[in-house]
Amino acid sequence: MADYFVMKNASLKRYNTMRLDVTAETVIIPHTVDGLVEALRDHTGKRIVLVGNGSNMIFSQEHYDDNTVFIITILLNDLEIVDNEIVAESGVRLNRLAWFACEQSLGDMEFCEDIPGTVGGALIMNAGQWQYAIGQFVNWIEVFNYETQEVERLVPDEAFFGYRYSRLNDLPVYVLRSGLKTIEGDYNQALEKMLYYRHERYVKQPRNYANAGSVFKRPKDKDGESLFVWKLFDGVDLRGFRVGDAMVSEKHPGFIVNVGHASVDDVHAVIQECKKRVKDEYDVDLELEWRVI
Known part of the structure; x- marks a missing residue:
């Protein structure tokens, strides 16, 4: 008997801190590290996505078919x-x-x-x-x-x-x-x-709304000096910018928050607008800190 549990056509909402209601055809929860290895071997050839706490990541679509297998590691906590x-x-x-x-x-x-x-x-x-x-x-x-x-x-x-x-x-x-x-x-x-x-x-971060952590890596200017993302955003009026229920946090604009029922498209639209405004105003290319799934 396999040392892991399989869920079919499952919601990933509880497994991502942005609380996006994305679904996947196959979601696996291994009981042990050996079970994780077993699941990985049993699904050779598939695209495997390991998810821990579900922070620092963003989905690229609303549903993942059986070619992508999500493995949730919450039970591997020894x-x-x-x-x-x-x-x-x-x-x-x-x-x-x-x-x-x-x-x-x-x-x-x-x-x-x-x-x-x-x-x-x-x-x-x-x-x-x-x-x-x-x-x-x-x-x-x-x-x-x-x-x-x-x-x-x-x-x-x-x-x-x-x-x-x-x-x-x-x-x-x-x-x-x-x-x-x-x-x-x-x-x-x-x-x-x-x-x-x-x-x-x-005190500094938007803990009252679901979010996936800091969105962008700290960029550098042409002299190699580090820049603060929130200062760049304030310079182009991005604090509070919103598409659907995805919004640049008013408390700390380095975060994008889900103020209700944000969709994947909402979040990506906010990301693209942030990149565009900063590039147009400062000629700075922002790089995502989040992992795109």
Whole structure:
């Protein structure tokens, strides 16, 4: 019996933080990492989309036929300390990772608090905040190579972590679990940092509406200096710009929010208008931070 559950013609609304009501012909939920490997092998030849928390992603269509298989990793959440490193499965939520490290009096994982994602997705995009990124803490990454059909272990140099990027995007692999460095810390100091990070994000970000996180990577000007997306948007009157129920957040214009029942087309129309206005006014090309499915 397969160690995974299959849903047919299923809604993905609860599996994406933008809460877009997209459907897929085949959605799989593995019970274990072995079940994930089994599902990947059983669906060789299909387009596979792994979904963790469902943040930092945007759909490209309203329905996906049987050629695309969605695998939801929410049950792959084992987290333990083995040989002085944290071993986390791909579905472990980042805030849980932060609290686990804090409870073990381990430091430098505080930045993961309140990042709406999972370990697998974080490794793929090298998620981070406050001058930290998860790639800094990786000892190894266990992956399934869909070309060789084997489980392999990669070291950080093979993943090539950069700003909101890792080579895992380009390799023929799916993340299974990872070993992360542990650094001795102080429980009270870690707790204080995490509560501070959470407060800062709640104050500045649009938590009252569904969203998929920051939309665009921070661009650079012709001199290589980083630019703030929200400042560019304010300069071209994008704060509050809306198509249907997709809107540039009035609280923080670096976010697009779903204020009701936004469609995929609504969201993409807002994205395109943002890109156009910034390009026309500043000659700056915006690059999506979101993963387009």
